[in-house]
Amino acid sequence: MSIRVTSWLESLQAHGYRLTEARRAVVEVVATSKRALSPLEVYEIARRRYPALGLVSVYRTLEMLSALHLVQRVHQEDGCNAYLPSLEGHQHLLICERCRRVEYFDGDDLEALFARVGEQTGFEIRSHWLQLFGLCQACKQAVS
Amino acid sequence: MSIRVTSWLESLQAHGYRLTEARRAVVEVVATSKRALSPLEVYEIARRRYPALGLVSVYRTLEMLSALHLVQRVHQEDGCNAYLPSLEGHQHLLICERCRRVEYFDGDDLEALFARVGEQTGFEIRSHWLQLFGLCQACKQAVS
DNA sequence: CTATCTGCAAACCGTTTGCAGCGTT
DNA sequence: AACGCTGCAAACGGTTTGCAGATAG
Numbered sequence: 001m002s003i004r005v006t007s008w009l010e011s012l013q014a015h016g017y018r019l020t021e022a023r024r025a026v027v028e029v030v031a032t033s034k035r036a037l038s039p040l041e042v043y044e045i046a047r048r049r050y051p052a053l054g055l056v057s058v059y060r061t062l063e064m065l066s067a068l069h070l071v072q073r074v075h076q077e078d079g080c081n082a083y084l085p086s087l088e089g090h091q092h093l094l095i096c097e098r099c100r101r102v103e104y105f106d107g108d109d110l111e112a113l114f115a116r117v118g119e120q121t122g123f124e125i126r127s128h129w130l131q132l133f134g135l136c137q138a139c140k141q142a143v144s
Numbered sequence: 145m146s147i148r149v150t151s152w153l154e155s156l157q158a159h160g161y162r163l164t165e166a167r168r169a170v171v172e173v174v175a176t177s178k179r180a181l182s183p184l185e186v187y188e189i190a191r192r193r194y195p196a197l198g199l200v201s202v203y204r205t206l207e208m209l210s211a212l213h214l215v216q217r218v219h220q221e222d223g224c225n226a227y228l229p230s231l232e233g234h235q236h237l238l239i240c241e242r243c244r245r246v247e248y249f250d251g252d253d254l255e256a257l258f259a260r261v262g263e264q265t266g267f268e269i270r271s272h273w274l275q276l277f278g279l280c281q282a283c284k285q286a287v288s
Numbered sequence: 289c290t291a292t293c294t295g296c297a298a299a300c301c302g303t304t305t306g307c308a309g310c311g312t313t
Numbered sequence: 314a315a316c317g318c319t320g321c322a323a324a325c326g327g328t329t330t331g332c333a334g335a336t337a338g
Contacts, residue, residue, distance in 0.1 A: 018312050018317060039302085054320040059303065075219040075273075081302075094267055103265045113251065114276060121247045122281035123238055129275045132258060137266035162292060162337050183328085198295040203328065225327075294335065300328080310319065 004031040004085065008070050017064060025050035026061040035100040036074040036082035074102075076133070096136035098143070103136075148175040148229065152214050161208060166201040169194035174209065179244045180218040180226035218246075220277070240280035242287070247280075 008027050013019055025046040030037065037045070043058045062083055065071040074082040076095065084093070090104035107130050118125045135143065152171045157163055169190040174181065181189070187202045206227055209215040218226040220239065228237070234248035251274050262269045279287065 016317095020312070020318065022319070052320080056304080056320065057318085060318085073221075075224060077217075080219060080224040094261060094265055094269070096267065097270065103261075103267065105261050105265070107257065109253075109257065113253065117238060117247075117249050117276060118278070121238060121249070122284075123240065123247065123276070123278045124284050125238070125276050125278040126241065127277045129273060129277075131273045132261060132267070132269050133271045133273075134262070134267045134269040140266075140268050164293065164337070166294070196295080200295065200329080201293085204293090290336105290338090292335105292337080294333100296332090297330100298332105299330070302325105302327095304323105304325070306323085307321090308319100310317105312317080313315090 002028075002032050008065065011068055011070065012064065015068065021050050022053050022057040023061050023064075025053055026058055027065070030062070030065065030071060030083060031085060033085070034102065036076075036084045036095065036102055037100075038079070038081050039083075042083070075129075075131075092130045092132075094132040094134065096139055097133050098135055098139040101136045101139075146172075146176050152209065155212055155214065156208065159212065165194050166197050167205050169197055170202055170205040171209070174206070174215055174227060175229060177229070178246065180220075180228045180239065180246055181244075182223070182225050183227075186227070219273075219275075236274045236276075238276040238278065240283055241277050242279055242283040245280045245283075 005028050008031050009019055009024065012023065017023070026042060028049070029042050029046045039055065039058050039062060042062070043053065043055045046058065047053050062071060066073065069086055071083045072086040073080065074084050074093065074095065076082070082100065084102055087104050090106060092105050092107045094103040094105060096102070110128070110130070114125050114128060117123070149172050152175050153163055153168065156167065161167070170186060172193070173186050173190045183199065183202050183206060186206070187197065187199045190202065191197050206215060210217065213230055215227045216230040217224065218228050218237065218239065220226070226244065228246055231248050234250060236249050236251045238247040238249060240246070254274070258269050258272060261267070
């Protein structure tokens with residue numbers, strides 16, 4: 001049992017949510033995924049270990065996890081409905097366009113750029129997104 | 145008549161599309177907007193000058209403009225269906241969370257970061273998104 | 289004159305909601 | 314035992330498609 005699964009389940013319980021089979025199944029799939037998964041993909045994978053699961057419970061659990069900042073939504077050119085574990089301190093994503101595998105990386109040095117843009121435009125900058133897209137090592141070889 | 149409107153209309157014509165009243169109306173709205181607009185917003189604004197316009201034509205024209213890389217889709221936490229002129233050489237966006245006004249800025253210095261991330265992860269990086277969110281000058285004052 | 293384009297209505301599809309019964313606490 | 318949670322089915326909302334009539338070239 002992954003440490004992240006346990007921690008997410010405890011977090012849900014600590015916020016007054018009950019631990020049900022449906023939630024366990026969803027949490028186990030999303031918390032251990034190295035790929036961004038759509039609700040439907042989560043549903044199909046999680047059903048392998050809990051066949052009674054309904055798609056609606058996937059949506060409701062993802063919403064919960066999102067409110068607790070345990071998952072984040074990933075936006076891509078071809079869809080904006082994929083979810084991924086939120087890793088504290090690793091805000092930036094590198095996503096494989098072929099298999100959706102994700103790497104997290106630190107973007108140091110960016111604060112200076114943001115401050116400069118804020119000054120030049122008069123905007124009060126509140127948040128940012130930095131995402132890179134490409135091919136992971138495995139897909140690079142598979143394509144060539 | 146904005147230079148961008150003319151240029152977009154010429155571009156459509158050059159690619160074999162006919163210049164109709166519906167397309168003119170949509171192009172005039174999107175090409176001159178400083179805000180990201182949803183298809184429905186484009187429809188409502190464009191109808192002021194061409195009331196017979198249908199929402200379907202807005203979708204079809206936006207798709208065309210997108211294929212010609214004249215507009216880009218903008219993704220935000222609260223929706224991914226807003227469109228904006230694509231400015232050559234100004235890839236990065238700063239979006240006001242309140243009024244959706246957009247500023248474009250150059251992100252120099254970023255190539256080095258991308259190259260480093262590529263090396264460390266083994267990914268072949270093909271594209272990137274950098275978006276900042278905040279409050280524009282006018283909205284900053286309105287809120288406070 | 290003809291092929292493209294139009295607006296309408298209906299289909300579509302991912303997501304959300306209402307609800308009666310189930311299962312966690 | 315109580316009430317939160319479930320899956321189902323239906324509703325919803327944005328987007329796409331089929332089509333007969335309109336219109337740019």
